[in-house]
Amino acid sequence: MTSAETLSAVLARRGDDALIVIDDQLRIRDASAEAAALADRTVEQLRGLSLIAAFGSTPLDELAKAAIGHHAIRSGEAALGQMSTRQFEAQAVPLPSGGLLLWLHDVTAARRGAQSRRDIVANISHELRTPLASIKLLAETLADGAVADAEIGREFAVQIQREVDHLAQLVDELLDLSMIESGEVALVIEAVLPRRVLEDVADRIGPIAARREVSVRIVGSGRKSDDDRVRAAADPARLSQALLNLAHNAVKYSRRGGEVRVGWDSTEAGVRCWVA
Structure with a gap:
């Protein structure tokens, strides 16, 4: 040739x-x-x-x-x-x-992926800076003598707990992202009761919401019989984590005395879970 x-x-x-x-x-x-x-x-x-x-x-x-x-x-x-x-x-x-x-x-996909990672790092860095600065300020104030006032000390302790919860959530999200990008996430699909998943989310977000004086309410499909009858094909752990992330953001940006609702409904296309 x-x-x-x-x-x-x-x-x-x-x-x-x-x-x-x-x-x-x-x-x-x-x-x-x-x-x-x-x-x-x-x-x-x-x-x-x-x-x-x-x-x-x-x-x-x-x-x-x-x-x-x-x-x-x-x-x-x-x-x-x-x-x-x-x-x-x-x-x-x-x-x-x-x-x-x-x-x-x-290399479009690779470049977009790299840009997305840079954006995520920048956003996470910004998100980390705020609670860390708050914790530092609260700790310095306590060290300067505010701890002598029991009521102010309790209030500052609650604020520190709130900021630590935020930090813990950010770390969890980073770990999830790392596992997804490395391909280590293996979905275990099974028949899931939506109501049970939402109850788990409400239980986990409850203490954080209480410290921010935000209530959490579960909203069903409108038919009580559906709670034990309707099932969704999903990985319960991953579905719960995704909804928890949404609920955490909803609580974070809610006003004091506000309400966060986690709910689900059944349609011909399937089951839809939501946070509002």
Whole structure:
């Protein structure tokens, strides 16, 4: 098989990556079907177009120019696709017969995942700072003599408990996120009584809600018989944790004397659990 035949075979293979062959003038000689779809054209329509006209990407064009100018492999990234919403790793490989083979690998999901993790770390850092600052201030005030007043001491102790509850919840959420990302979470699906799950959530959030003077109420489906009859296919531990996270946020942002409701209802599509 000649080098040209080998290159044609590579371009014809199916895969997620896009391949483009360009000449020394940065005009497209050939391309894979994935590359054509990325440019919203057919392979035939791509042939003869300049790289910049086909994909409209200055970084990709500059990468190809550098590889041809230095006759060396060059790597980089470029935003491509409609509205440049997809991010690609790009590698430009000079060919012995002249021109380049451009290899494009879609890293959009990986980049979005990395950005999501950065956002989560930033948000968690902000969330941690507030209760830690409150605990520090309360502890310093107690150390300065407020503990001599029994009523103020009790009030400060309640506030410290409240902030520690918040910290514990944040740690639990981080551990859950870590397990989900590592793939260690294995769902154990079984027939679950929604009412029983909600009672567990109410029991667990109850002490935290009481310290914030917020009441927690369970709302059923409206039919008492459903409590022992209707079942949902779910992992009870994970469902309970998800609802507990929602309930914790609801309590956290409720006004003093407010009410948080945890409920469920049954529809033709299935069972819906909610927090309000």
